[in-house]
Amino acid sequence: MTPFGQALGAIVAKDLRTELRTMRSLPAMILFAVTTFIIFRFGLDRTALSGSLASGVVWTTLLFAAVLGINRIFLPEREEGGFDAFRLAPVERPVLFAAKAMVLFLYLAVLEVIVVPVFAVFFLNDWSGLMPLIPVLLLTNLGFAALGTLISSMAVNSRARDLLVPLLLLPLVVPLMIAATGATSPLLDSGGPSYDKFGTWLLMLGLYDGIFCLVGYAVFDFLLED
Amino acid sequence: MADGSENAIRLSGLGRDYGERPALEGVDLELPAGASLAVLGPNGSGKSTLLRVLAALLRPSRGEVSVLGCSLPDDAWKLRGRIGYLGHEPLLYEDLTGRENLEFQARLYGLKPDQARARIESDLALLGMDRRANYRVSDYSAGMKQRIAICRAVLHRPSLLLLDEPDSNLDPEGRAAARALIGRESELGWKAEGPVTRVAVSHEPEKARAEADQVLELKIGAAA
Numbered sequence: 001m002t003p004f005g006q007a008l009g010a011i012v013a014k015d016l017r018t019e020l021r022t023m024r025s026l027p028a029m030i031l032f033a034v035t036t037f038i039i040f041r042f043g044l045d046r047t048a049l050s051g052s053l054a055s056g057v058v059w060t061t062l063l064f065a066a067v068l069g070i071n072r073i074f075l076p077e078r079e080e081g082g083f084d085a086f087r088l089a090p091v092e093r094p095v096l097f098a099a100k101a102m103v104l105f106l107y108l109a110v111l112e113v114i115v116v117p118v119f120a121v122f123f124l125n126d127w128s129g130l131m132p133l134i135p136v137l138l139l140t141n142l143g144f145a146a147l148g149t150l151i152s153s154m155a156v157n158s159r160a161r162d163l164l165v166p167l168l169l170l171p172l173v174v175p176l177m178i179a180a181t182g183a184t185s186p187l188l189d190s191g192g193p194s195y196d197k198f199g200t201w202l203l204m205l206g207l208y209d210g211i212f213c214l215v216g217y218a219v220f221d222f223l224l225e226d
Numbered sequence: 227m228a229d230g231s232e233n234a235i236r237l238s239g240l241g242r243d244y245g246e247r248p249a250l251e252g253v254d255l256e257l258p259a260g261a262s263l264a265v266l267g268p269n270g271s272g273k274s275t276l277l278r279v280l281a282a283l284l285r286p287s288r289g290e291v292s293v294l295g296c297s298l299p300d301d302a303w304k305l306r307g308r309i310g311y312l313g314h315e316p317l318l319y320e321d322l323t324g325r326e327n328l329e330f331q332a333r334l335y336g337l338k339p340d341q342a343r344a345r346i347e348s349d350l351a352l353l354g355m356d357r358r359a360n361y362r363v364s365d366y367s368a369g370m371k372q373r374i375a376i377c378r379a380v381l382h383r384p385s386l387l388l389l390d391e392p393d394s395n396l397d398p399e400g401r402a403a404a405r406a407l408i409g410r411e412s413e414l415g416w417k418a419e420g421p422v423t424r425v426a427v428s429h430e431p432e433k434a435r436a437e438a439d440q441v442l443e444l445k446i447g448a449a450a
Contacts, residue, residue, distance in 0.1 A: 001306075002336035010333035018321045081317035084283055085378075089334040090307025225285070 004098075007091040011099035016106070018076065025069045026107055033065040033115040041122050049123040050190035055181045058119050058188075059140075062112065063177060069107045070148035071165050073100050074156040087224060097149055097220040101213075105145040112137050129187035132195070136187070139205035140180040146212035147172055153223050179204040232295075234259040234386060234423035235280065239289035242275050249275045253289070255442055259385075260421025264434035267444030273427040274314065276444070277388045280425065281311045294386055294423075307335055310384035312392055312408075316375035318363045324374040325350070325359040328381060335382040342381075349377040353403045368395040376404050389426040409437075 019025060040057050041047075049057060077083045077096075086096055116137070120127050148169065155164035183201030186194040233256050240253040250272040257263050265273050278284040280293055282302035291298040296305050311317075318327045325346065332342030350356040353373040363371060372395045379387065387408055393401050408424070428434040435441055 002334060006336060007334055010330055014319065014322065014326075014330050017326070018319065022321050076319055076321075080319050081313075081315040082319065084311070084313070084315070085317040085331070086334070087283060088281060088306065088309060088311055089331075090336065091334055 001090050001092060004092060004095055007089075007095045008099050008102070011096060012102050012106075015076075015099070015103045019103075019107075025072050026110060029065040029068050029107065029111050030114050032068055033061050033111065034118055036061040036064070037115070037119055037122050046123070048125045048190075050125075050188055052181070052185045054123060054188040055184035057123065058116070059177055059181050059184065061115070061119075062108075062140075063144075063173065065111060065115070066104075066108055066144045066148065067166055067169065069104060069111075070144070070152050070169065071162060073104055073149060073152045078156045083224065093221045093224050094217045096224070097153070097216045100152075101142075101145040101149040101216065104148055105141050108141040108144055109138075112141070124188065126190065126192055129189070129193040132187050132193055132198075133184060135202060136180060136183045136205070139202060139209060140176060142209040143176040143205060143212060144173070146209060146216050147176070150212065150216045150219070150223075153220065176205065176208050179208065232259050233257060233292070234261070234294055234421075235263075235425070236292040237289065240276075240279065240286055240291055241288040242272070242279055242284060243287045248287075250279070250444070253442070253444070255440075257423060257425070257440060259423055261439040262424040262426070262437070263440045263442055264438035265425060265427045265442050265444065266429075266431050266434060268446065271444035271446050273444055274390050276442075277311070277313065277390050277425065277427060280386075281309050281388050282306075283311075307382060308385050310379040310382070310387045310408075312375055312379040312387075312389045314390055314394075316363075316371045317378065318371060318374055320364040321362060323360050323362055324355060324366070324370075324377075327363060327374060328359075328377055331378050331381050337382065345381055345383075346377070349381065349407060352407050353377060354399070369397060369400055372396055373400060373404070376407055380407055385420055385422060387422060387424045387426075389424065391427050391429065393428075 077086065116130065116133070120130060151165055151169045151172070155161040155168065158164050179201050183198055183205065186196045186198065235255060235257040237253050237255040240250060241248060242250040253276065265276060267273050275284065279286050279291060279298070282293070282298055282305050285299045293305060294308055296302070319330070322330065328346045329342065332346065337345070347356065350359050353376060355370065355373050355377070358370060363374065366374070376392065389408060392404055392408060396404055426434070426438070
């Protein structure tokens, strides 16, 4: 068998190279998020948001932007025979899960590096909550990436995948969103960040990530079966 | 020629269904290691399905299947990396170049960088693709894709080659070049660790019978 790290690196490098060359996922995710912030800005008719409302706006937007990336993460494998090529190779199948989750995580990180400052410009008077927001973003990204990869691999062979991904993903992502918004809300309070139950929410995010990373790793072998 | 010491493929009563519809029924075969088999039959007779079962890409619905000493589907994981598969689809990423596809394949198969580079360059040169390997696959003609797909199928020097109409989309020059890499004479150019067994689907019965050690004729849903 090819070492896990070598196969993982090959798939991640291939996906990133393809994305840099074609820009099929990230620009759409970024454009969606920025447009949604603009709509919120005019729809809510507010120049500043704080607390739970700010948290809700940022996570609703990131969630639906993430769905765009999740929908596309396995398309090259489906449309260009990558699944067959991978199944023939001397590679442990969870490598593909780990690689795709890593790529999705990187997409989300790039998305957030660009759109969270845009959100701050549009809605925040006080930017001091952004630094402590970073661990919340990273842990939530990991949950999105693990669950999104799992759901996408199940839906990709269906002609109704654009419908299936949100249908399967959104109910399962509710606990993640509760924890993410719960952790974010006090960070974006108008009087500056507070850390009420911050550790508990981070723990919950970590637990969620752990569960779906393990589930993905354990079942991915079966998902690639004929 | 076949060394006859051991069967590379042994099928007994192999059947495969797609839903209710049988695609293969009652296929029996013993193919010694190092031998070549031509699979003939009309469209829809299950030739491609047979190759996908042998590659462990499809599970057999019934019967016994042994490939390179591995019982399928239980030991399918042991076959990974030992088969060179050339199907109807080239299994190439359209947005990568031909060379990048092969480099990706080499990394997946755990080839050392020097070894991979040497094989990629020699195989590309053999198939006349060395000067066009830096074009994206999406810019290739069907024949050029087939040439790169052939390079991909043999890059890891497999013990069993499963070839589904390997000549398709190739011009006469391409066919000759392909034969140099995947045909019987290819063993002059490269060797796997043991004898190389070949199974090739063909629509040219006379040529296939002349070149292969054994012939398997499939009828719609059954072996002849």
